[in-house]
Amino acid sequence: MNDMPETEPAAVEITGLNKWYGDYHALRDIQLSVAPGERIVICGPSGSGKSSLIRCINRLERHDKGSITVEGLELTDDKKRIRTIRREIGMVFQHFNLFPHMTILENCMLAPMSARKLTRPKAEELARRFLGRVHIPEQADKYPGQLSGGQQQRAAIARALCMSPRIMLFDEPTSALDPEIIKEVLDTMIELANDGMTMLCVTHEMGFARQIADRVVFMDHGRIVETAPPGDFFTNPRQDRTRLFLRQLLH
Amino acid sequence: MLDVSNVYDTFPRFLSGAGVTLGVSLAGFALGTVIALGLLLLARSRLAPARWIAAVYTSFIRGTPLLVQILVVYYALPGLMGIDLSPLVAGVLSLAFNSAAFIAEILRAGLTRIPTGQFEAAKALALPRHVVAFNVILPQLMRNVVPPMVSEFTMLVKASAILSVITVVELTRTAQHVMTETFRPVDAFVTAAAIYFIILYAFSMVARRLEHNDKRAAR
Ligand SMILES: Nc1ncnc2c1ncn2[C@@H]1O[C@H](COP(=O)(O)OP(=O)(O)OP(=O)(O)O)[C@@H](O)[C@H]1O
Numbered sequence A: 001m002n003d004m005p006e007t008e009p010a011a012v013e014i015t016g017l018n019k020w021y022g023d024y025h026a027l028r029d030i031q032l033s034v035a036p037g038e039r040i041v042i043c044g045p046s047g048s049g050k051s052s053l054i055r056c057i058n059r060l061e062r063h064d065k066g067s068i069t070v071e072g073l074e075l076t077d078d079k080k081r082i083r084t085i086r087r088e089i090g091m092v093f094q095h096f097n098l099f100p101h102m103t104i105l106e107n108c109m110l111a112p113m114s115a116r117k118l119t120r121p122k123a124e125e126l127a128r129r130f131l132g133r134v135h136i137p138e139q140a141d142k143y144p145g146q147l148s149g150g151q152q153q154r155a156a157i158a159r160a161l162c163m164s165p166r167i168m169l170f171d172e173p174t175s176a177l178d179p180e181i182i183k184e185v186l187d188t189m190i191e192l193a194n195d196g197m198t199m200l201c202v203t204h205e206m207g208f209a210r211q212i213a214d215r216v217v218f219m220d221h222g223r224i225v226e227t228a229p230p231g232d233f234f235t236n237p238r239q240d241r242t243r244l245f246l247r248q249l250l251h
Numbered sequence B: 001m002l003d004v005s006n007v008y009d010t011f012p013r014f015l016s017g018a019g020v021t022l023g024v025s026l027a028g029f030a031l032g033t034v035i036a037l038g039l040l041l042l043a044r045s046r047l048a049p050a051r052w053i054a055a056v057y058t059s060f061i062r063g064t065p066l067l068v069q070i071l072v073v074y075y076a077l078p079g080l081m082g083i084d085l086s087p088l089v090a091g092v093l094s095l096a097f098n099s100a101a102f103i104a105e106i107l108r109a110g111l112t113r114i115p116t117g118q119f120e121a122a123k124a125l126a127l128p129r130h131v132v133a134f135n136v137i138l139p140q141l142m143r144n145v146v147p148p149m150v151s152e153f154t155m156l157v158k159a160s161a162i163l164s165v166i167t168v169v170e171l172t173r174t175a176q177h178v179m180t181e182t183f184r185p186v187d188a189f190v191t192a193a194a195i196y197f198i199i200l201y202a203f204s205m206v207a208r209r210l211e212h213n214d215k216r217a218a219r
């Protein structure tokens, strides 16, 4: 490529993003730039467009207007480019979405072997390394259904990490979990953040946001209402809407 | 009354009839599954005429008696296509054409039971299409469709009795032959019925075992 910018490109650069579901205007003029290594927490009321926003970044949803650039590469309809961008992005879902008919190890090995063309032994080594990193190496040969929710979610994190992504997306990764299990997943995510992973995380775990977020993004009705470092965001929000939301969250 | 020695003497012929019944049913079912996959692709096509063909085919199969379908394949198809079909081939084809419509519906329903999260996870992992199809979706689809597929197969085994009208010497036709030779209809048809029952019962046991194992693996 001859048009390499001199400075490091943003990990994710979103400008003028709009999305409709039929007539419903789900995302409105979203503007967001995420630097490499930056940790973003996205919060907001139900239906505000948090999932839609992060799902546009890896093309689980197609945006209608504006542009999304990942690691300097703009998301278009081109299938090869979508594939390339998806390989740079790991995603963790609320309901884990592990493949139930494969062991945890096989879940983790599938993408490295087929999308990254690693040999089986190399993929297995990689998978075991990441299962160790999320502290469930002993679960490798079990099926997802035999694991607790927290273990399944950590397995899902390991599976995403096995693609060696540069960016991780989390869509409410702990909201399907029992309260006493949430911490083990959050701890795994905190370790990941401390290792310098670029993260966009939809969550209402405000303790987590305070601890690791560089910026908190608050969304409402498809718009980004406020963006601030967690210190300011929690103690001194500028918008009334944000204040109201935080008060309801703490009820 | 049942004459045991008569049944004993004619039993080998029943066994070979049962073999033909099983053979045409299995072949019809296998070919039907292939056609069903084609129907499924047509039905999910972006082209309206393709979807239309699949819909017309399905409603034709569901809206006409199997016997008529068999007669169409045996008598009308050779005239239309200029090829001669033996009763056996015509029989297998008509069972395949018939079961395809029902198997396509079973597969379609099985696909809708796979959570969308599975497709999304596969996309997010940038898995190539063939890996998604064969490693992620197909194994889960199999699990969903084993019970209805076995029940469709047992329907087909029973339906294959109608092939006797186009002179396929399967189990029912065998019983008719034996009856006309021995003048003992009770022996002939009770024997045939017993063999049908044993075959179908065996399949239903296998199906239950498969289902049971799958449930355990899915836990
Ligand atoms: N596939 C879809 N088709 C139609 N409408 C949709 C679709 N997905 C989301 N929406 C609508 O778009 C709006 C934003 O949805 P989104 O899932 O992004 O919100 P969210 O902030 O993630 O909410 P939650 O906290 O409940 O997960 C909602 O009103 C939702 O009903």
Ligand SMILES: [Mg+2]
Pocket (backbone or CB within 6 Å): A050, A051, A052, A171, A172
């Ligand atoms: Mg959501």
